[in-house]
Amino acid sequence: MIAAFARSLLSGAVVSGTPLLYATLAELIGERAGVVNLGLEGVMLVGAVAGFVAAVHTGNAAVAVATAALAGGVFNLLFAYLVVTRRANQLATGLALMFCGVGLSALIGARYVGRQVSGLAEVPIPTLAEIPVIGPALFVHDVLVYGAVPLAVATWWVLYTTRWGLALRAVGENPVAAFAAGKDPRVLQYQALFIAGMLGGIAGAHLSIGVARTWAEWMTAGRGFIAVALVIFAKWQPLRAIAGAFLFGGAISLQLQLQALGVPISPFVLDMLPYMLSLVVLAVWGGSRRHAAPGSLGRVFQGSP
Amino acid sequence: MADPARGVVARRGPRLPTLARFAGLLAFALTVFATLLVAFGKNPLRAYVDIVSSTLGTAHGFSETLVKVTPLLLTALAVALPSRIWLINVGGEGQLFIGALCATWAALNLSGWPSVPLLTAMALLGFAGGGAWAAIAGALRARGWVSETISTLLMNYVAILLVQYFVFGPWRDPEGVNYPQSASFVDAAILPSLAGSRVHAGLVFGLVALAAFALVVTRTRWGLELRAIGGNAEAARRLGVPVARYVVVLMFVGGGLAGLAGMAEVSAIQGRLRASLSPGYGYTGFLISWMAGGHPAGIVGAAFVLAVVTAGGDILQMTQALPGSAVNILMAVMLFVVLGHKAARP
Numbered sequence: 001m002i003a004a005f006a007r008s009l010l011s012g013a014v015v016s017g018t019p020l021l022y023a024t025l026a027e028l029i030g031e032r033a034g035v036v037n038l039g040l041e042g043v044m045l046v047g048a049v050a051g052f053v054a055a056v057h058t059g060n061a062a063v064a065v066a067t068a069a070l071a072g073g074v075f076n077l078l079f080a081y082l083v084v085t086r087r088a089n090q091l092a093t094g095l096a097l098m099f100c101g102v103g104l105s106a107l108i109g110a111r112y113v114g115r116q117v118s119g120l121a122e123v124p125i126p127t128l129a130e131i132p133v134i135g136p137a138l139f140v141h142d143v144l145v146y147g148a149v150p151l152a153v154a155t156w157w158v159l160y161t162t163r164w165g166l167a168l169r170a171v172g173e174n175p176v177a178a179f180a181a182g183k184d185p186r187v188l189q190y191q192a193l194f195i196a197g198m199l200g201g202i203a204g205a206h207l208s209i210g211v212a213r214t215w216a217e218w219m220t221a222g223r224g225f226i227a228v229a230l231v232i233f234a235k236w237q238p239l240r241a242i243a244g245a246f247l248f249g250g251a252i253s254l255q256l257q258l259q260a261l262g263v264p265i266s267p268f269v270l271d272m273l274p275y276m277l278s279l280v281v282l283a284v285w286g287g288s289r290r291h292a293a294p295g296s297l298g299r300v301f302q303g304s305p
Numbered sequence: 306m307a308d309p310a311r312g313v314v315a316r317r318g319p320r321l322p323t324l325a326r327f328a329g330l331l332a333f334a335l336t337v338f339a340t341l342l343v344a345f346g347k348n349p350l351r352a353y354v355d356i357v358s359s360t361l362g363t364a365h366g367f368s369e370t371l372v373k374v375t376p377l378l379l380t381a382l383a384v385a386l387p388s389r390i391w392l393i394n395v396g397g398e399g400q401l402f403i404g405a406l407c408a409t410w411a412a413l414n415l416s417g418w419p420s421v422p423l424l425t426a427m428a429l430l431g432f433a434g435g436g437a438w439a440a441i442a443g444a445l446r447a448r449g450w451v452s453e454t455i456s457t458l459l460m461n462y463v464a465i466l467l468v469q470y471f472v473f474g475p476w477r478d479p480e481g482v483n484y485p486q487s488a489s490f491v492d493a494a495i496l497p498s499l500a501g502s503r504v505h506a507g508l509v510f511g512l513v514a515l516a517a518f519a520l521v522v523t524r525t526r527w528g529l530e531l532r533a534i535g536g537n538a539e540a541a542r543r544l545g546v547p548v549a550r551y552v553v554v555l556m557f558v559g560g561g562l563a564g565l566a567g568m569a570e571v572s573a574i575q576g577r578l579r580a581s582l583s584p585g586y587g588y589t590g591f592l593i594s595w596m597a598g599g600h601p602a603g604i605v606g607a608a609f610v611l612a613v614v615t616a617g618g619d620i621l622q623m624t625q626a627l628p629g630s631a632v633n634i635l636m637a638v639m640l641f642v643v644l645g646h647k648a649a650r651p
Binding site: 038078081082086088089091092093095096097099100102103104106107109110217218221222225226228229232266268269271272275276278279282283286 | 341345393395445450451452454455456458459460462463466467469470473474588591592595626627628629630631632633634635636637638640641644645646
């Protein structure tokens, strides 16, 4: 009984934490280039619906994930155009992007509500999957779950060991200095936001074709905003994001497990758990982390060549 | 020299009158949305004709538009007021729900009171509830702990779940059969409406709040201090302006206005508490405030336009088989063009 509960809890934490990790990395890359994107929720929804539609028509999960990534990337370019080229306010534009994503995904997905896809297949890892409790909980998942942690490591590697990563961080800290050093902040911000959009799209696709295997309007339920909070919690460090995302995955999983067990707590109170946890985490650690933020975060680069 | 700023502030090209410019941007947004509708095999011309004729074409349609203008005015002010000092309140939706929740408590527990004191209690509690909810975010911000943008966003989800908890749980009307809702309010708890329509006294709240907002920001010492904080918070603080207190108070008053919108909705429109009491009025109010640049006259205009779009969303759902949230695209594109047009002030 306890072993079964622990297994479901752990397995659920991994599955729920995966889209959060992709989304957190998406937000982190953009913020490292100095751009806050509150529209990530909308990007995820567009990715979720694009991946689902592709899965319905092709039946091929790889094509579906690629479609979701492309859709998310292109959709985020709209945001990039407004905040980088048109120099619009990032926070307000981000929220408008969220609305746009909500509406667009609803429009695209209207004909697909209620349909089911086989989605991403579970790929048990040989031998590891046979370890009691931990094996079935950690090593019987789809490829996106396995890819999440390596992606966080890769993000760390790109940001901290490559020239492009250095340039990106320089833009986030001080775009004027980066510009003087020969790096056009706008080009790097476009690149960062396109990659962020792709990751956000994958995050959404994992929800629609990896977890739910169906499409529902606004199925992300605020996970895009939780990811924004997680970036602060992670101090803008990709490796810390791993811990944050799976901690929150654990909270979501615990809430689902308690509901499944029929614990006499209102499901609505349990549903508050991830949002409350985000607030508490930010209230406790947020203030001390302000100084870890990229220097130019949220500011608009006004300099022109 | 009539205008000493002339020549200092560079102006690019001739400046169109604000109204004409706004109309041009609106036309552009409508064109973008129309193109999208065509791509999805819908007839945009018919969609727009449906929206306009159903909202502005008949007396009933017009009154229903005013019904939607009412909460939008209040939720837009809930954003516009804190934005005077660059606070970004995205929590209008949650504050509206908490206001509705607190007003409902009064309606259910003080049902023996006569109408005027009962409605006053409901309005005060709705205001205080929404205000307190927003003030939490304000206090966290004033201490430099949590950005009010992200905290108000997250608290929206908590507020809606809290209302769901009450209508599915302790306040559920046993006579409501399968529909989760509170017991219906006594007549004394219903705000008076204009005869033959659903236009109710809440519109007066909205207009009074708007007038008060315009007066405070332009004619009082508070408005001057707000401009000082908005211009340079550090300088204002050193001059003795209590910046932290303003942060909390502005969030409280802003949240209170959204809470008042929630009170008016449960009292005049629903007559009971339901979890479906708002189709996103709080979020739409945010768009309105940013579209209007926080300007009082602009808020009225934008609230009216977006009320037409919101009402139009219901119509399109019926006549064009579009999902109800598709009009979110139109609202978003409207804000995109305004924000992209110039670095707009909220």
